Amino acid sequence: MNNFDIPLAVNACSTDDLAKLQVFEKILKGNVEAILITDTRGDIEWVNNTFTAITGYPESEALDRNLGFLFAGGNNEYAALYPKLGEVNHHVAETHMFRKDGSKFPANVTLSAVRSSADMITHYVLEFSDITEFKHAQDELQQRTRELSRSNQELEQFAYVASHDLQEPLRMVASYTQLIAQRYRGKLDKDADEFIEFAVDGATRMQAIINDLLMLSRVGTRNVAFTRTDVKQSLDKALANLRLVIAESGADIVCEALLVLDADGSQLTQLFQNLIGNALKFRGDRAPQIKIGAVQQDGDWQFHVRDNGIGIAPEHFERIFLMFQRLHGKREYPGTGIGLTICKKIVERHGGRIWIESEAGKGTTFLFTIPIQQAE
């Protein structure tokens, strides 16, 4: 007679206890996972309804049998799990189990021990679920991730090779049009001077665009692993790179981001340099006042770079992150329009997002997040 004979237990209990026991049994019987209870040898003393639903074995065909018949490894599989219970309360594993019709299914199995008040193991409890669908979804996801990763790598290589190989012929066009301009300026007619000017200008802009594409593709291809990075150091480096512009614009810059996180330090420097550089460039008439800080929000560090410059109208917020999108003519403000694209790519590589708060004429705040803990 095993311990889970409910009618016998009834005689020893009051009506209240009986009602409670019956509720508990109902809950366990209908639990979403299959539940098996065995003695210390592994012989089955109790199974719930879900066990039958998953395996096809009715209760009568499972009781008193050793649970080895359910596992591909037979008894040995069970025996392998057992020693692990000495140190931990339960052991979770993925394995394969057999149904009554002989078919196999992948299962997630949790094994735990029930101890007496003298801390001796009296029973084992096995809970499992059929994870066939879950495994399919997992495999599909892995496959899709592999394909995407391969496709990404190809694209990045393409961008890098294209920009890299375009450099040399472009150097020829740019250098020789400049040579012609230098050597023959004023010696041919006025039209020629103008034509040469347009050609040189075009070549120079092409060079700038190719350099930018190379820079952008490098954000993807020259990936170093994240390390503990002192944000202040990255910031300081960015400010050092901008020192000339900072000096000549009379900018006042306040940094309150004193924190350390897992990141690519040189990419952080590039990110800050682009954002602060923009704040300095689009300053309007006043001396720039730039504030940089960070707060913790929803598991992320949320950084802000706030300026008192010319501002951005909300209808442009999305567009300016696209490649080579500019809001001004090149005579008003220099630049090819790749800076924010690079910022977005760096932020996204770090698992964050970047957005803007601004109004035309009222300064701009760029905000971006980086998770406090990077995913493995």
Added chain:
Amino acid sequence: MDIDRLGRPADFLLVEDNPGDVRLTQEALKSHKVQNNLHVVTDGEEAMAFLHKQGKYKDAPRPDIILLDLNLPKKDGREVLAEIKSDPALKTIPVVIITSSEAEQDVIKSYNLNANCYVTKPVNLDQFIKVVQSINDFWLTIVKLPGNPD
């Protein structure tokens, strides 16, 4: 200034397969005040033939300085560099690697093979001219070169 230091115009050997870059180097050196003799070969094998005074190069002068591109047909610039720097008769000639490659491994390899220095070809014309002229000034007017072992 070159003439004061060497007592004669300097002999440059330019090893470069891109005719556009050859011409640019010529223009850059031409615009400098002093006369130099620029000898040009367009691949690695010709470079070694010039240096060993073989065949049509039997009367070639020993260059005072070699400007060497890395990516050359027939014999690669890295091989040429290795051969020059392991030849007792040639290894004292300064070799300036001037190439479009910015790759870190190319820089390291070149210095390991005892290149005297490594320069990346500037994209901008004015800078290109400035670089070539700086090479000229530095190696031929500031630096002391060993006497000819012949």
